[in-house]
Structures are given as structure tokens and as C-alpha cells.
Amino acid sequence: MAEPLERECEVFGRYLCGAPPGDYVRAQYLAAHAAGAVEPAGGATRFERTVVALARSGPVAARALDAHARVFANGSLLRRKLVLMLALLEVRAPHAEAIDTPTGSSTLAMFAALVWLGLRFAFTVFVTALALLPVRLYCALGAGNEGRIGGAE
Amino acid sequence: MKHVVVVGSGASGVHFAQSALERGWRVTLVDVGRTAPAPVLPDASFARLRHEHDDPAGYFLGRSFEGALFPGNKGEYYGFPPHKGYIFAPLEKLAVRSRGFDPLLSFARGGLGEAWTGGSFPFTAGEMVDFPFEHGEFAPYYGKVAERIGISGAVDDLAPYLPGHAHLAPGLRLDEHSEALLASYERSKTRLNRDLKCFVGRSRSAVRGDDRGERKGCTYLGRCLWSCPREALYTPSITLRELQRHERFTYVPDHFATRVEADGANRVRRLHAEHVATGAKRAFDSERIVFAAGTLASSKLFLDSLRAHGGVAPTLSGLMDNRQVLVPFVNLAMLRKRVELDSYQYHQLALGLARSDARHYVHGLITTLKSALIHPIVQSVPFDLRSALWVFRNAHAALGLVNVNFHDERRGECSLALEVAADGSSKLLVHYEPSRDEPARMKAALGDVKRALRMLGCVAPPGMTHVRPMGASVHYAGALPMRRESAPLTTSPAGESRDLAGLFFVDGSTFPFLPAKNLTFSLMANAARIADAAF
Structure with a gap:
């Protein structure tokens, strides 16, 4: 049970700050799950759990699925896990400094980068929405429902 | 020896007690007093x-990760530090049911004042026209309280709306962002003053810049929200600790006051209380009892007392609270700068919108974002978290928030009453309805605030303005207003109940009007005034 969570922690840490999260953050990430702090009220749907499992495969997938969740399911299990990871990273040095230091580019470059981020975000949301359609269908039909499943992983 | 029993150790209670001790009284303070x-x-x-x-x-x-704010957190931008959870932890003995209002109560030593941001804004004469005494009679008590607790600020363009008073210490060192905003205001103040009647200046904060007694001056640790470990930021528990050293002061913690007992002439004789853990009953005899438990708890105590005395508990109308609206902004001149974590964390500037009726003045607290947990804000950026972090790290030093406060006035539809169960226990019923003109007032004021921000070189991102629910500001007042003329369910100008003689209210219950300002400083001043006027 702990292994997928540890893998998930590693991937989400790398996705958010580009580095492994370390032992302390990993222990806290597991503790938060054990305490039931992450589950959405009423439990997560089968689709949400599938999305988390896909996001676990690597930082690129995590980012794409995070973009999708930001638009279509902001309070979903994946977003909650990622926000927890961010909260853990920001209270622990040296991650805190790493995620909160300006990039140092010029203002013009910053606005150009912002436009690029926006375009990439929109494209990613579009592609993942299409790619997840079969998954959504499978979860809805294959599982017989989109019902919420409570309890820890 | 003259003896008074006080209920509650919040800002009003401890300053009343201090003044009563100075006047030679023996004081017993009954309190739940969580530490x-x-x-x-x-x-x-x-x-x-x-x-x-x-x-x-x-x-x-927090140990249960209760301080982690997940998506869908009602739009609040700051998480409340877990170790401050004791301040708002509920007490089963004081049950509340509310409609249109999110009530917050405290049973901590120091009460709700343990969680304030130190904003100390004196009322003007224009804002006090509904009070049954002259502003000149009240104003000296601001100086008295300022001497006790230490208030820093400046007499500047906001002076017509934030009058000066004695013992106002120089303002703290401004953080870079606040300094930039003030410089921007100086450049555009002619237009701001003329076109919008908008004024900006230094905020007033109950923070010491110098060491005094056990309190150490602010060294800009950036931990204000997490409770200043140096006690530079004043909280009422500091005064309570000082009072406990006084030989005529008795502190009775772990007790929940249940009612006062009055004689046939409607004069109070005794306060009844119960031990919080054991339920053991205890009585405190006195002909002077002072309620300082906060408007909601004091009102319930009063209604329970009337019910025990006469069998009937009336409805108290006129509950007030300041509506607060949070307007986040980005100061374009501060983009890409490194955030200054070693700073005073709370509001260092204030903004005022003058209105033709002085009572309708709109007050804003300008807080630049420095040390704070960032995950609640990052998640609200409309990108994936990695991109949102990139945006945030370049914008962190440029972010700020105006907390816009609106006045409130007593209205019949906002009320406090008791719901009595078959077993005789009671519950406080809180009912609040916003005034009909509130949407129009808010729209006009928020439009002016956003225009003012633009003139200061800032942008208020669309869709991020957050109207806080009623009750969130915790500026409760008005259930038993002070009146010159005697009438049931009112108090005298000295805060004495017209229904039960010898019972005094020194908290916000007696305020007949609520200006658009944090009222804690005025509560402390009023408590000290009542001690001088009636004790």
C-alpha cells in the first residue's frame, strides 16, 4: 500500500520542485494520507483514482493531468494530493527557497514566458481532455458507476 | 473593600479590570481561559x-494537517495557524444556531484579541454621533490604552479619519512593497484625493518598536500570524498576566459563567458559574458584575439571566458586524523582486474613502504579502501547479491585499434570542440580514478601491475579490445599546443595564453604531472609560 504512495510522492515532488522531496517530506506525505487529510469529502471517484494512478507515471504526466484537473476538477483527489505536496515543500528548507525565488528574467521575458505558459496550458488541457475521454467512459461503464469510493488507498 | 466580578479576559475585560484596580477595587475575573x-x-x-x-x-x-488549505476553501487567502486553534475551539456549553451569520467565539485567555492583527483605529467624532456622550469625553482613553499596550503609526493624510492621540509611537520600518506603495501615493495623491476622496497613510498597529518590561520590540521575524514570540504585537493575555501579579486581582480560570442572580429590586447579587471539566457549580457574590465576554457570549449570559430571573428571555435586536471584502492586487513595479520575509507581516498601510456622511467612511487595511504559507494562493492561479508556482515566485513580492471594511448600523431584523430545550438548556439564535443598500454601497466602494489601486500602479485581478461572510470580521456589537434615555434592553452611557441594576457591559454589546474599523482599540478605551465613569 505504501509503495504507490512513495512513488507518487517522488513523482509529485519532482514535478513541483524539480528535485526529490527527501525523507522528511516523504514521511509527512504518507502521514497525511494515513490521517485521511487528503480524501475529498465523500471519497474519491474511480475516475479520480485512475487519474492519480496515471499521474504517478512521471512528472510530465503529472503536469498534464494537473492541468486537466485544474479546469475540470479543481477539488479532485489529484489536485488535493498536489496541493498537499506543495504545502509540505513550502514549509521545509531547502525546497521552500527553491519554489519561491524569482527566475531573474527581464520583465519582457517574463510576460513572454507567461503567454507561452498560457498557450501550453490551454493546449495541454485540450489534449488531456480528449485523451481522458476513453478513461472516463471506461470508469463510468466498466465499473458500472462513477460512484465515490471512500477510505484510504 | 469595593469588589467587582468580571466575566471574560478579552480586550475589554482586562482593560476594565486594570482601570478598576487602579481605582482601588478588588477584581475577580471569571474565565474559561484556555491557554x-x-x-x-x-x-x-x-x-x-x-x-x-x-x-x-x-x-x-498541524499534526492532522488541518492547516493545509485544499481547493474549495471558501476563498480565504490565509490558513489559520494550527497552534492557534485553541483560540476558536468551541465550548459545548455555549451552543449557537445561526442564520446569515458565521459566528466566532473564543474561550481563550485574551479572547478573540489573541487572533487580531493589531489594527488600532480610533473613531472620529463624526462616527460617534449615535453614542450618548461626546467624542471629547472618549478620546483621552485612546491615549490611556495606547500608553498601556504600545501603538505605532503616524499622523498623516489619514488623520481626519484616524485621529491622533497621546502615546502614538513612530511607525515600524516599512517593508519594500509598502514603501513603494506609499511613494506611489505621494506621486498621485492629488488625483486620488480629489477624484476618489481616497487617502492613504500609515496603518496604526498595537506593536511595540522598543523593549518594555517582558515585551520585546519588533525585530521583524515575520511571524505575526503565528503569534509573535517576542510579544511585540499586543494581545490581551499579556495584560492578564500582568494583572495576575496584582494583590487585589483574583483570576478564576476553567469556569464558564452561566447567569447572574438578582434580588426583588432587580439588582444583581451573584454570578453563577460552572467548572468547565467537572461541572461543579460555584457562585461569586458581588453587587457589581461586569460582562466582558464579547457581544454574543455576553448577550446569551444576559438572556439566560433574565430567563432565570423573570421566566422570559426577550429578543435582542440590532446585532452588528463589519462586512469585509478582500481585494487582492498585483503591484507591477514589484514584479520579479525577491520577497522580504523578515518584515512586519500585517498591514502597514491603510486606505480611507471619505463619504458625505462621516459615519459611512470606508476603511481598508493594505497588507503586502511577505511571510505566509503560499499554497492557498498558488492553487488559485488558473494554471497547473508547476506553472502557477512559476507565476507566483515572480509575483510574490508584488502581491498584496486590501481588506475593505464597511460600517454597520443597528437594524431590527438582526437579532439574538434564546432557543430553550425541554431539559432547560438553551442555545443562542443568531439572525443576520444585510442591509438593503449594502450591494450598492459595496459596488461603489470596491469600484473606487480598484480605481485607486490602478492609480497606485497596481492591478486587481478580475474574479479574485472575495466577499467574506458576515461574522468573519469578528467585530460584533450592538445588542444592548448605550442610550441617554432609559428603556428596557438598553444600557446607560456608563454601560449599566437598564434591566438589572449593577450589571455592566464593557464589550461591544453597547455600541450603538459600528464604524468601518476594527473596534478592538475602541473596546479597550470604552472599558477604561466605563471604569472611570461608574467605578
């Missing part, structure tokens, strides 16, 4: 805590 955890690494800054604390997640997020 704060000991400060952690008191000399470490916010940034150092993340290096030096053994368990930073436990400190910042």
Missing part, C-alpha cells in the same frame, strides 16, 4: 523556522 502553547524557537525568523524546526510540517500545517 496558548509555549512559543517555539522564539528568536528564529519565519525563514529560519523552516531550517531549524524539527517538525516544520507539524508547526505550520
Whole structure:
């Protein structure tokens, strides 16, 4: 049970700050799950759990699925896990400094980068929405429902 | 010896007690009195805590991760520090049911004042026209309280709306962002003053810049929200600790006041209380009893007392609270700068919108974002979290928030009453309805605030303005207004009940009007005034 969570922690840490999260953050990430702090009220749907499992495969997938969740399911299990990871990273040095230091580019470059981020975000949301359609269908039909499943992983 | 029993150790209670002691009274203070955890690494800054604390997640997020704010957190931008949870922890004995109002109560030593941001804004004469005494009679008490607790600020363009008073110490060092905003105001103030009747100046804060007694001056640790470990930021528990050293002061913690007992002439004789843990009953005899438990708790205590005395508990109308609206902004001149974590964390500037009726003045607290947990804000950026972090790290030093406060006035539809169960227990019913003109007033004022921000070189991102629910500001007042003329369910100008002689209210219950300002400073001043006027 702990292994997928540890893998998930590693991937989400790398996705958010580009580095492994370390032992302390990993222990806290597991503790938060054990305490039931992450589950959405009423439990997560089968689709949400599938999305988390896909996001676990690597930082690129995590980012794409995070973009999708930001638009279509902001309070979903994946977003909650990622926000927890961010909260853990920001209270622990040296991650805190790493995620909160300006990039140092010029203002013009910053606005150009912002436009690029926006375009990439929109494209990613579009592609993942299409790619997840079969998954959504499978979860809805294959599982017989989109019902919420409570309890820890 | 003259003896008074006080209920509640919040800002009003401790300042009343201090003044009563100064006037030679013996004071017994009855309180639930939950205590704060000991400060952690008191000399470490916010940034150092993340290096030096053994368990930073436990400190910042809580053992149950209750300080982690997940998506859908009702739009609040700051999480409340877990170790301050004791301040708002409910007490089963005081049950509340509310409609249109999110009530907050405290049973902590120091009460709700343990969680304030130190905003100390005196009322003007224009804002006090509904009060049954002259502003000149009240104003000296601001100086008296300022001497006790230490208030820093300046007499500047906001002076017509924030009058000066004695013992106002110079303002703290401004953080870079606040300094930039003030400089921007100086450049555009002619237009701001003329076109919008908007004025900007230094905020007034109950923070000491110098050491005095056990309190140490502010060294900009950036830990204000997490409870200043140096006690530079004033909280009422500091005064309570000082009072406990006085030989005529008796502190009775762990007791919940249930009612006062009055004689046939409607004169109070006794306060009844119960031990919080054991339920053991205890009575405190006195002909002078002072309620300082906060408007909601004091009103319930009063209604329970009337019910016990006469069998009937009436409805108290006129409950007030300040509507607050949070307007986040980005100061374009501060983009890409490194955030200054070693700063005073709360509002260093204030903004005022003058209105033709002085009572309708709109007050804004300008807080620049420095040391704070960032995950609640990052998640609200409309990108994936990695991109949102990139945006945030370049914008962190440029972010700020105007907390816009609106006045409130007593209206019949806002009320407090009792719901009595078959077993005789009671519940406080809180009912609040916003005034009909509130949407129009808010729209006009928020439009002016956003225009003012633009003139200061800032942008208020669309869709991020957050109207806080009623009750969130915790500026409750008005259930038993002070009146010159005698009438049931009112109090005299000295805060004495017209229904039960010898019972005094020194908290916000008696305010007949609520200006658009944090009222804590005025509560303390009023409590000291009542002690002088009637004791």
C-alpha cells in the first residue's frame, strides 16, 4: 500500500520542485494520507483514482493531468494530493527557497514566458481532455458507476 | 473593600479590570481561559523556522494537517495557524444556531484579541454621533490604552479619519512593497484625493518598536500570524498576566459563567458559574458584575439571566458586524523582486474613502504579502501547479491585499434570542440580514478601491475579490445599546443595564453604531472609560 504512495510522492515532488522531496517530506506525505487529510469529502471517484494512478507515471504526466484537473476538477483527489505536496515543500528548507525565488528574467521575458505558459496550458488541457475521454467512459461503464469510493488507498 | 466580578479576559475585560484596580477595587475575573502553547524557537525568523524546526510540517500545517488549505476553501487567502486553534475551539456549553451569520467565539485567555492583527483605529467624532456622550469625553482613553499596550503609526493624510492621540509611537520600518506603495501615493495623491476622496497613510498597529518590561520590540521575524514570540504585537493575555501579579486581582480560570442572580429590586447579587471539566457549580457574590465576554457570549449570559430571573428571555435586536471584502492586487513595479520575509507581516498601510456622511467612511487595511504559507494562493492561479508556482515566485513580492471594511448600523431584523430545550438548556439564535443598500454601497466602494489601486500602479485581478461572510470580521456589537434615555434592553452611557441594576457591559454589546474599523482599540478605551465613569 505504501509503495504507490512513495512513488507518487517522488513523482509529485519532482514535478513541483524539480528535485526529490527527501525523507522528511516523504514521511509527512504518507502521514497525511494515513490521517485521511487528503480524501475529498465523500471519497474519491474511480475516475479520480485512475487519474492519480496515471499521474504517478512521471512528472510530465503529472503536469498534464494537473492541468486537466485544474479546469475540470479543481477539488479532485489529484489536485488535493498536489496541493498537499506543495504545502509540505513550502514549509521545509531547502525546497521552500527553491519554489519561491524569482527566475531573474527581464520583465519582457517574463510576460513572454507567461503567454507561452498560457498557450501550453490551454493546449495541454485540450489534449488531456480528449485523451481522458476513453478513461472516463471506461470508469463510468466498466465499473458500472462513477460512484465515490471512500477510505484510504 | 469595593469588589467587582468580571466575566471574560478579552480586550475589554482586562482593560476594565486594570482601570478598576487602579481605582482601588478588588477584581475577580471569571474565565474559561484556555491557554496558548509555549512559543517555539522564539528568536528564529519565519525563514529560519523552516531550517531549524524539527517538525516544520507539524508547526505550520498541524499534526492532522488541518492547516493545509485544499481547493474549495471558501476563498480565504490565509490558513489559520494550527497552534492557534485553541483560540476558536468551541465550548459545548455555549451552543449557537445561526442564520446569515458565521459566528466566532473564543474561550481563550485574551479572547478573540489573541487572533487580531493589531489594527488600532480610533473613531472620529463624526462616527460617534449615535453614542450618548461626546467624542471629547472618549478620546483621552485612546491615549490611556495606547500608553498601556504600545501603538505605532503616524499622523498623516489619514488623520481626519484616524485621529491622533497621546502615546502614538513612530511607525515600524516599512517593508519594500509598502514603501513603494506609499511613494506611489505621494506621486498621485492629488488625483486620488480629489477624484476618489481616497487617502492613504500609515496603518496604526498595537506593536511595540522598543523593549518594555517582558515585551520585546519588533525585530521583524515575520511571524505575526503565528503569534509573535517576542510579544511585540499586543494581545490581551499579556495584560492578564500582568494583572495576575496584582494583590487585589483574583483570576478564576476553567469556569464558564452561566447567569447572574438578582434580588426583588432587580439588582444583581451573584454570578453563577460552572467548572468547565467537572461541572461543579460555584457562585461569586458581588453587587457589581461586569460582562466582558464579547457581544454574543455576553448577550446569551444576559438572556439566560433574565430567563432565570423573570421566566422570559426577550429578543435582542440590532446585532452588528463589519462586512469585509478582500481585494487582492498585483503591484507591477514589484514584479520579479525577491520577497522580504523578515518584515512586519500585517498591514502597514491603510486606505480611507471619505463619504458625505462621516459615519459611512470606508476603511481598508493594505497588507503586502511577505511571510505566509503560499499554497492557498498558488492553487488559485488558473494554471497547473508547476506553472502557477512559476507565476507566483515572480509575483510574490508584488502581491498584496486590501481588506475593505464597511460600517454597520443597528437594524431590527438582526437579532439574538434564546432557543430553550425541554431539559432547560438553551442555545443562542443568531439572525443576520444585510442591509438593503449594502450591494450598492459595496459596488461603489470596491469600484473606487480598484480605481485607486490602478492609480497606485497596481492591478486587481478580475474574479479574485472575495466577499467574506458576515461574522468573519469578528467585530460584533450592538445588542444592548448605550442610550441617554432609559428603556428596557438598553444600557446607560456608563454601560449599566437598564434591566438589572449593577450589571455592566464593557464589550461591544453597547455600541450603538459600528464604524468601518476594527473596534478592538475602541473596546479597550470604552472599558477604561466605563471604569472611570461608574467605578
